[in-house]
Amino acid sequence: MLQTPLNNRQSEAADTLAGPILILAGAGTGKTRVIVERIANLIKSGVAPEEILAITFTNKAAREMRERVIAKLRDLPEINFPISHQTVPVVETFHALAVRIIRENAEGLGLTKHFAIFDRSDSKAIIKDALRGLDFDPKQFDSSKILSAISRSKGEMVGPDDYEEKNGQSFFNKVVASVWRQYDIQLKKEKALDFDDLLSVCARLLSHPDIKARYQERFKYVHVDEYQDTNHAQFQIANFLAEKHRNICVVGDIDQNIYSWRGARLRNILDFEKDYPEAKIILLEENYRSTKTILDVANLIIEKNQFRKKKKLFTQNQTGEKISIFEPLDEMEEAEFVATKAKELIASGAEDNQIAVLYRANFQSRVLEEAFLSLSVPYQVLGTRFYERKEVKDVISYIKVAINAESLTDLKRVLNVPPRGIGKISILKILSGQAGSLSLKAKNGFAELEKILGEIREMIGKDKVSEIVKFIIKRAGIESELLKDEDSDRIENVRELVTLASRYNHIPSEEGIDQFLTDVSLLSDQDELDRPKNGVKLMTVHAAKGLEFDFVFISGLEEGLFPHRRHDEDFITEEEAEEERRLCYVALTRARKKLYLSYAQTRTLFGTKSINIPSEFILEIPDSFLERESGNYRTIRKPLLTIEF
Helix, strand or coil: CCCCCCCHHHHHHHHHHCCCEEECCCCCCCCHHHHHHHHHHHHHCCCCCCHHHEEEHHHHHHHHHHHHHEEEEEEECCCCCCCCCCCEEEEHHHHHHHHHHHHHCCCCCCCCCCCCCEEEEEEEHHHHHHHHHCCCCCCCCCCCHHHHHHHHHHHHCHHHHHHHHHHHCHHHHHHHHHHHHHHHHHHHHHCEEEHHHHHHHHHHHCCCCCHHHHHHHHEEEEEEEEEHCCCCHHHHHHHHHHHCCEEEEECCCHHHCCCCHHCCCCCHHHCHHHHHCCCCCEEECCCCCCCHHHHHHHHHHHHCCCCCCCCCECCCCCCCCCEEEEEECCCHHHHHHHHHHHHHHHHCEEEEEEEEEEEEEEEHHHHHHHHHHHCCCEEEEECCCHCCCCCHHHHHHHHHHHHCCHHHHHHHHHHHCCCCCCCCHHHHHHHHCCCCCCHHHHHHHHHHHHHHHHHHHHHHHCCCCHHHHHHHHHHCCHHEEEEECHHHHHHHHHHHHHHHHHHHHHCHHHHHHHHHHHHHHHCHHHHHHHHCCCCEEEEHHHHCCCCCEEEEEEECEEEEEECCCCCCCCCCCHHHHHHHHHHHHHCCEEEEEEEEEEEECCCEECCCCCCCCHHHHCCCCCCHEEECCCCCCCCCCCCCCCCCC
């Protein structure tokens, strides 16, 4: 498909090759294309491809950008060298880049090259163990809340002692600090890092002058996408790399900063001109995605925010349809409306993959799923990650413990999967180094496991990644156990893992295994979209960031829900209010052709039915942009009890 020429501002951004540059790119303004064109221009000007770095936030974004860069370079007659994965710029997520740098310096950190990467479920399991070890009840203290506190502090480059001092002497904060210390001891024991360690450890590595100098010479041109979402550790990584040559190009949109809850610092992008006084600032405002109606409404919503750099999206696209609004009695009628309309759109020729239903909180998906099932509308919920399914994690743990015998978390996971006569007491003995005192049955089971792990070790370095995965599924008895249980979904999942692993077959075995395990550990909700599945997409607004669809439903636009207010608070701060408004702006600008908004007059939350008022975001939209939806959408359940007078 022929692309239209870059507009004037896009061209200016793509042609500015030296020095710091800040590209403020609104939603749908073609920022990825600008980065790709700029990288191509750098190479045309004589810069070696391997000296160019582009950092993104999701694996999906990194993969798409890498593919577009390769396609662009192959089409350029000026490029007179063969294009391969070894001769293209490095395009990685922050976490994947950190893994690369840490692996190259692992020995100095007391890690092996094959160090384990803990996902959130691994981390939560260790936090629960730490709570028990400190005589705290894991049921009393939410492991997710403790992990979030640790995660955010690590992103700010803060340790447990500083955390305890900085956050006061509350009992909860003392518990967090104590658990954190035990948690880090266990990570160190298993030669493992969690997601946040990847960033903080990488930033600390780059603070060493000799290491920093080495990577500054390797990456002389640095690009950072979604700069508004960087936390302190990510900010340090980017700026350490760019410190010498100052060839840093950051792209972002203040109006799409929606991750402060996980440490994103808005001031990183607001202060870019202070960090780089010589920076060139370019504003991208022409939107190529949405209709004029959608953009007019989005502009109206976001312009009320104070902490932003003013911009106004415009488009050459058509005016488009009005925005539909539906005001059901309750969440069940809302869900049936959404499912019915989606079904009608599909019947009229719309692709189900081009329809998305967005909501503010995960709990909203349940009633929506019920409606889609009742009306036989195909759907896919983003948020249930393939690689977090038990049977998939079991297979991956076999690989991880085979290459890192000190990964007790993975060993614990596979000891009795499938069952091999190793009970809970035997597991504790093995984990504490007392395997010699096992019963004969447990000893034989453990010996069989060690034999399997040894065979896997022998395959690594010789066999393709998919062959190793296939071997584990069959040799360990995982497939036969699932077949015995007649669990077709789980069987399909482990077989699908073989297919996904085959993507790494072109890479030498040991390197391929490392890359496979890294990617598995760092995948996000959006990566589920890469496993083709037909159906309307259901997801939170946060998960929808960076995506676009022809038709978008935004449900639950009620005060207290969207904008969101925690159930234990009566109000939200000005900063929180602005982030909620940015979140609404992100939701609106996911749509290309048509928007449907809805709010339920009543909704049952925490077992109590509440009466709602429409979100301020709905009330701010002029009637001239709206069309009211009507109809009876209460057919898939019994009507509410009526009282006759």
